[in-house]
Amino acid sequence: MNSICFYFQVHQPYRLKNYKIFDIGKNHDYFDDALNKKIMQKVARKCYLPTNNLMLNLIHKYKDKFKISYSITGTALEQFKKYAPDVLKSFVALAKTGNVEFLSETYYHSLSFLYSKPEFVEQVNKHKNEIKKLFGQTPKIFRNTELIFNNELAHHVENMGYQGILAEGVDRVLDWRSPNYVYKAKTTDKLKLLLKNYKLSDDIAFRFSNKGWNEWPLTTTKFAKWVKGNKGHSLNLFMDYETFGEHQWEDTGIFNFMKLLPEELFKDNITFKTPSQIINNHDPVDELDIHEPVSWADMERDLSAWLGNNIQKTAIKELFELESDIKATKDKKLIEDWRKLSTSDHFYYMCTKYFSDGDVHKYFNPYDTPYDSYVAFMNILNDMVVRINNKKSNIQTKFRISENPKLLINNPIGKKREDY
């Protein structure tokens, strides 16, 4: 093993207001600007600014031996501009060093691939253009929302012209194989597949400050020894960027760990590379056949964090049912609002898995319960139907609240309240 590949996910969703039944038809502002601003500025202070500064210093110090990659969602970029412009500036500074690779994903960090291929392509292109505009590079590597991956996705992404793609190194897929080699999917010709080494990634991202962990505290010496013990093309450490300072607070020593890690690894001639460097230097050792989608979420590493229960499935299904009607309105604001609702976080908030036990899902959830988030989301969809109808008829229509708003579009209302 002589290379480490760091990829950091940077994402902030547009969290929704507690949108009530009374708001339907009257209030079209769905997003909690105050909360979004507050969270963005908090995370900027605790994570983005200090971590970017640290990375910039490491690049200046170690030059070409230290390279990293990011995937930054469109919703995060927009909120940097609005609420924390310094963060965007520091990412631009990182881009200028030439040691940072930016990856491609859906602009809205959405699950659109699973529900609408045309929408997926639009969101990916929108993101690609934004990255080019802001950072001056055209992404060649794709990572799907939450590392959701299967054969079908690989096929589409190859057709979209990408050279590489990232996925979770799931045991049930790898079986006896190691995640530290370049692979390819069964459905692709050239697209190269890089897999996350979840054990070592999670040692940093999740276990770093866990005093109940028998390896705590995690030192750079110990970690370097583990890296050295691995064989392969590259050890892929993929994690949320918010690991630094937000999930693992500064007082856990996470910044210091990152600061000292390069020196420790250089002793063993291990250097830091970007995903593009890895795929250019290595050919696939094997082909993987991944039919059922895998992801990097929870123990299950499947789709159950977003689509595990009935309310999640209903909410996303009904959202995409509205796609053609929304787009037909050609109303930019309406389409943008609809796209912001496609962000995966909204469905994550509705997750009831482990809910009774209280866990990581709760920590990231602005709502008291998954049901509250469903209520707000469905109320908003009902309001979108009102907006679509208003656009169509140019007159205020009466409406009725429904879990299948689409039905209402095909059967316009016109009913009096007594007819309910």
Next chain:
Amino acid sequence: MFGWEFPPNNQGGLGTACYGLTKGLHKNGVDVTFVLPKKNSNHDHVNIIVTDNLYIGNEKIKIKHVDSLLYGYATQEEYSAKYSEHAKMMQGKSDTGELYGKDLFEEVSRYANKAKIIADFEDFDLIHCHDWMTYKAGIKAKKHSKKPLVIHVHATDFDRTGGSPNQAVYDIEREGMHAADNIIAVSNYTKKMVVKHYGIHPDKVEVVHNGVEFVQKEEDVFKSDDKVVLFLGRLTIQKGPDYFIETAKKVLDVMPNVKFVMAGTGDMYSKMIRMAADYGLGKNIMFTGHLKGNDVNKAYQMADLYVMPSISEPFGITPLEALKNNTPVLISKTSGVSEVLSNALKVDFWDTDEMTNKIVSVLNYSNLHKTLTEHGQMDVRKLNWNVAAKKCINVYSNVLEGTK
């Protein structure tokens, strides 16, 4: 163990809880002698002593009347004045008969006097009392037997009165809590009450959530096309019936055909009927009076949603009953049951807009209804009396250890 009621002759959740707990204790090898003030039916898992029929030797103790109600209070005049005042107040709330009868304080005193006799003749290690009516008995028994006392707080008078407790009841509660070697509270919510309002050190209070028996029984109920929202409980200030009607009005503005059923009676019964009429909702709000037995299950099963808007609910067993009957629940955040029920809709009792929002959502979004029911039932299955009994036994052991 001193209690005040026991199934099937119980008015509220207290009897049900005592029944479940004694069953759990019995299963875990604890012998319970249960002391009740009134004649009741027989159960084989506990030895029930009814103080009405208490004998010493061959002489039946006269219990028909106790002439003086003096003890525990400063002077006769003071007490008499208080008594008639309370009697008036309590009479208004007298739907619960035995619990809040006009001779309640007399009953409490008579009951307490029996404790001494029981302490002499029964063989036991520890005294366990349920709620304020039994505290005096517990204190007497402790004094006489020198055995430790555990009191179990199912509710405080702050809950029952919506924040303005009856001084006499409060005094008894406080005395009991301070005399006890340890206190069991039915929720963290109640523990906080005990600590805050009664000056008890938090270390002296253990939380033991109630259990519930999960038995499902399909009743033959008429299902109308109209959606039904249910309130079931005493119509008293504690349960927030007025917030329910306030919310009904708001829901009906959005969904005109919903039916609201108010099952129960209480001192606010006629006021609530007037309130519904004043809002012009006579057709949409139905009052059933007090429901018993199978009718309770039927009411739950007819409903599309059960709402518990309590101002202050130490535990609250009804949402669990509703879920057993396949009905999802919307509950007040100021309740103990919300600590154990994750999969429920939760609101502040005063936030009738939010309550409306959630009611309309459940009635319209069928998958929300379904998911809340299914997942809520999983929460209910986790609650059983065996777990509660084991926690109580733990408390007993610690107390017995400490008094050695």
